[in-house]
Amino acid sequence: MRFLDEFNDPELARRLFDEIERLATREWAIMEVCGGQTHSIIRNGIDQLLPDSIELIHGPGCPVCVTPLGVIDKALEIAALPEVIFCSFGDMLRVPGSQHDLFQIRSEGGDIRVVYSPLDAVRLAEEHPDRQVVFFAIGFETTAPPNAMTVHLAHQRGLTNFSVLVSHVLVPPAIEALCSSPTSRVDAFLAAGHVCSVMGTWQYGPLVDAYQVPIVVTGFEPLDVLDGIRRAVAQLEAGEARLENAYERVVSSAGNAAAQAMIEDVFQVCDRQWRGIGEIPASGWRLSDRYADFDAELRFGVSDVDAPESSLCRSGEVLQGLIKPHECEAFGKECTPRAPLGATMVSSEGACAAYYQYRRLDVVPVEVGVG
Template sequence: MKYIDEFNDPALARRLLEDIHATVTRPWTMMEVCGGQTHSIIRHGIDQLLPGAVELIHGPGCPVCVTPLEMIDKALEIASRPGVVFCSFGDMLRVPGSERDLFRVKGAGGDVRVVYSPLDALDIARRHPEKEVVFFGVGFETTAPANAMAVHEARRHGIRNFSVLISHVRVPPAIEAIMKAPHCRVQAFLAAGHVCSVMGTAEYPGLAERHKVPVVVTGFEPLDILEGVRRAVHQLERGEHRVENAYPRAVREAGNPAARRMLQEVFEVTDRAWRGIGVIPGSGWRLSRAFREYDAEHRFSVTELTARESEVCRSGEVLQGLIKPNECAAFGTTCTPRNPLGATMVSSEGACAAYHLYRRLDRPAGTTGGTTAGSTEREATSVG
């Protein structure tokens, strides 16, 4: 297959669905880890086309959503200071902190700029040596190599007025934490293909073996996801728990060696807090000692800043797959994309945003907003 349209072919989708329906003999629950996959699932109604026995629940696959509140507040504090140019990808500007967001900082006179690459921020620092330029480095393993490259280039060229506020997280430790949670229902994972394109698949066999769960590396188009589900269902029905690569056009076992070398040189593994989940050991990166001078947290002395999460927003439960977005009492009422309570409603990859955008507004029958009653009513929709 060479063209995107071929990954949306309804005839091929029906064949995959027929195989899944013919294979399933008992209930199975699987989690997609990537927010991009979540949006594709909801947009195309894939969860509604699957057999009623197969439930897809949404994991912590949106990097904007899992960035902790205290890190957002640190960004706001730094961006508000005179002489600072604060650079970020656009999806971070409306993520609410304790009292405001980056748009409000910009509206109050802060020099907040949207960039498309950390190297754009580095170029601003090169052209404006009188300013302190900070890039907000958020993301999973996918965006980390470019951020590492920006720091590497800053040191190589002697650009001292550049720093990075790092909030990078790693997927395998999050999967480990989900499986160890007391109320975990996950029996298989659809792993994020873009993460594996960088890091490879070496960390997943151990996870699959320890927790007896199939892990299928999956892409983002409808047929990618259906093929991932199909392979996971076949493993579950046979009692297997292997790692399978259903995204070979982008993923190799070793990942991207050059990107991994850059990460190893610039970053070191650290414990990291995930919004709504808490601290997961070894789940993040920070700048290594050799590059610590480019760490914005230390440069601007905001390392001790703390914050308290909203008691109304239940995004933490959404991110852990404990509830669906429309099972939260605030969903679509006091929490909307225009007035979000949490990052899962703001981010372009957030599960709450996906449910609101594609009109999954009704609360599942039998829920009160406080408990999980399973998947939503399945309707006849079409892929393609």
């Protein structure tokens, strides 16, 4: 893999910081939509080095964070069944449901496997015909194509012991919900580059036009993020609102046609609850009717689990950029990565986890002598 050092070059970064400083004549609030970008920003300290006039607001693009509590509880219920091998991306294991997390189910004997590729779950189903293999299909448009592929393959191979628990979410409806919210402070968006690598950029033009807000498709390495910010500030200062692609080495306007066809075949758009935010119309994918046989909710009869959130957790406001993580009263006290109240404190892409992990020195007192 190339381009790791090239896009982390301190000298080029310095030039971009200078350029942003030169451009910015007033205060702007820019939201990076994707949690991967949030972590890159906090981890590399990009927000510390930007001029004070540029505020970065951390968006809702963390798939683990927005998966509703009710869906986590369904996952826990299915994963505890003795006949089930429950397959998940590693990120999901520590996300709290209303009672437990998947780690606890595993320590109590649940057969939970971390998979790196969703197709590993299909392979497990072939290797264990006597077991029910369930794959936890969550994520944004990025993970949807391989997740759809599992269902496609299982169907093609006639597997009757494979199913998926689907909770997919979509970026454009979330941006639209933020733009139309009366409390939104966002002046421009950095769109999630990897989502656009699948879906292309064409979905964002109508949002730019409807809300007169600049959207810059942005990558994840430090220089990518800085270039996205620079372009957003340049548009704002010029009084423009355009769709720009600052991640051209990966993203085309049409996106990945084969991946979109796979999604089209397996999923259909549905309304979706976002953890901490609420329901956003037409903001998710569920299995299309022709693949209903592979729906784990139907197979295990768990479609009616409903669970209330912790009243202390303000992750919804964090996910909408209304508060910074450390402005939540529970941050670092009742809520830590060890005992998280909300998923934003768990996921490697969650804003609360990023602040706790990398900014603890500034925002919470540190215990000495543990360890």
